[in-house]
Amino acid sequence: MSSETSVVAKSKRIVAKVGSSLVTNEGRGIDLVAVGEWAAQIAALHQQGREVVLVSSGAIAEGMARLGWAKRPQAMHELQAAAAVGQMGLVQAYEVAFARHGIRTAQILLTHEDLADRERYLNARTTLYTLLSLGVVPIVNENDTVVTDEIRFGDNDTLGALVTNLIEADALIILTDQAGLFSADPRKNPDAELIQVAQAGDPALESMAGGAGSGIGTGGMLTKVMAARRAANSGAHTIIASGREPHVLQRLANGERIGSELRALLPVRSARQRWIANHLRLRGKVTLDDGAVKALTSGRKSLLPIGVINVEGDFERGDVVACIDQQGRECGRGLINYSATDTRRIMRQPTARIPEILGSMSDAELMHRDNMVFLRQS
Numbered sequence: 123m124s125s126e127t128s129v130v131a132k133s134k135r136i137v138a139k140v141g142s143s144l145v146t147n148e149g150r151g152i153d154l155v156a157v158g159e160w161a162a163q164i165a166a167l168h169q170q171g172r173e174v175v176l177v178s179s180g181a182i183a184e185g186m187a188r189l190g191w192a193k194r195p196q197a198m199h200e201l202q203a204a205a206a207v208g209q210m211g212l213v214q215a216y217e218v219a220f221a222r223h224g225i226r227t228a229q230i231l232l233t234h235e236d237l238a239d240r241e242r243y244l245n246a247r248t249t250l251y252t253l254l255s256l257g258v259v260p261i262v263n264e265n266d267t268v269v270t271d272e273i274r275f276g277d278n279d280t281l282g283a284l285v286t287n288l289i290e291a292d293a294l295i296i297l298t299d300q301a302g303l304f305s306a307d308p309r310k311n312p313d314a315e316l317i318q319v320a321q322a323g324d325p326a327l328e329s330m331a332g333g334a335g336s337g338i339g340t341g342g343m344l345t346k347v348m349a350a351r352r353a354a355n356s357g358a359h360t361i362i363a364s365g366r367e368p369h370v371l372q373r374l375a376n377g378e379r380i381g382s383e384l385r386a387l388l389p390v391r392s393a394r395q396r397w398i399a400n401h402l403r404l405r406g407k408v409t410l411d412d413g414a415v416k417a418l419t420s421g422r423k424s425l426l427p428i429g430v431i432n433v434e435g436d437f438e439r440g441d442v443v444a445c446i447d448q449q450g451r452e453c454g455r456g457l458i459n460y461s462a463t464d465t466r467r468i469m470r471q472p473t474a475r476i477p478e479i480l481g482s483m484s485d486a487e488l489m490h491r492d493n494m495v496f497l498r499q500s
């Protein structure tokens with residue numbers, strides 16, 4: 123494939139995400155013309171044998187329009203009420219638009235908990251695979267009505283990336299109200315330049331995307347750049363492009379380069395490792411000495427208690443815990459074999475002493491390499 127060809131051309135399974143500002147026409151109620159156009163484009167992708175999951179925001183913005191609220195409420199229960207009202211409009215609009223092409227849609231509302239718990243994660247995955255095999259287009263949003271501030275994704279960019287990981291999609295296409303990622307916020311810097319190709323996860327992208335969003339969406343560009351990094355964990359490329367660009371999805375699928383392409387270069391990991399890498403709820407941290415950091419990042423070894431010099435948090439056996447170096451940078455994460463209390467008892471200890479401290483049936487490793495992901499190359 124020439125470097126002038128969009129990575130979407132080769133993508134069989136695609137997650138497309140549309141943001142609130144697009145779906146609701148800058149907060150003025152659902153843009154039915156735009157919804158109709160996306161449905162027509164996704165129908166065309168189906169004709170080519172591609173599978174598409176649509177992650178759509180807009181429930182809160184549409185709920186506000188339906189309730190006649192001019193200002194976004196602060197109180198969580200009012201946001202949740204708006205989402206419940208608006209989600210009705212959202213799924214109705216998609217159902218009608220896709221039905222014109224003979225395509226069925228399905229509503230999937232997910233929470234953080236659904237993706238953090240391995241069993242529920244696997245259930246969600248099976249359902250999505252089943253829907254795709256039936257030729258249905260799943261329409262995904264966060265289950266805003268039941269989540270609270272501490273546990274919500276908040277923006278749908280993160281959710282789009284997690285769905286990309288969940289179904290092992292080849293590409294994540296984030297459609298927004300700008301032509302892509304610019305070197306600075308184009309609302310404030312008319313001279314900002316479009317970034318056409320970059321590596322997902324490049325820290326320079328995060329500083330370009332620092333500003334807030336449109337005021338209608340929640341994430342801004344930063345969450346899109348972070349989503350690209352997350353999507354790259356499962357080998358998926360991300361495109362950030364304007365949802366107002368005519369036939370954008372079809373043109374991307376036909377190989378045209380539009381917007382910003384944030385490419386995945388990381389090695390593809392196992393399904394279990396991807397789940398660990400993208401785990402949002404870390405229960406604690408263990409600080410490693412330099413030798414342990416080296417063993418993990420360059421040798422891809424299991425983590426032994428002797429390399430741990432500090433323990434933070436109150437975790438249980440089986441929780442996902444971050445491994446940080448002495449500068450506080452995360453270098454890996456994994457499922458821990460001991461509770462925080464036991465980890466504190468055995469940290470800095472040689473392997474031979476572990477049975478003495480915790481009993482003869484103890485594991486030698488604090489984290490087994492098969493249950494770990496290594497986030498930084500040395």
Ligand SMILES: Nc1ncnc2c1ncn2[C@@H]1O[C@H](COP(=O)(O)OP(=O)(O)O)[C@@H](O)[C@H]1O
Nearest residue numbers: 141142143298304306307335336339341342343
């Ligand atoms: N470097 C950047 N490039 C492009 N847009 C940026 C950048 N930094 C901040 N933004 C802002 O991010 C907004 C898009 O985010 P958001 O409003 O959350 O959209 P959506 O609802 O599509 O998720 C843009 O309108 C723009 O003002």
Ligand SMILES: N[C@@H](CCC(=O)OP(=O)(O)O)C(=O)O
Nearest residue numbers: 142180181182278339340341
């Ligand atoms: N779940 C919320 C989406 C939150 C949101 O604003 O997302 P985004 O437009 O992607 O920044 C809704 O449907 O209103």
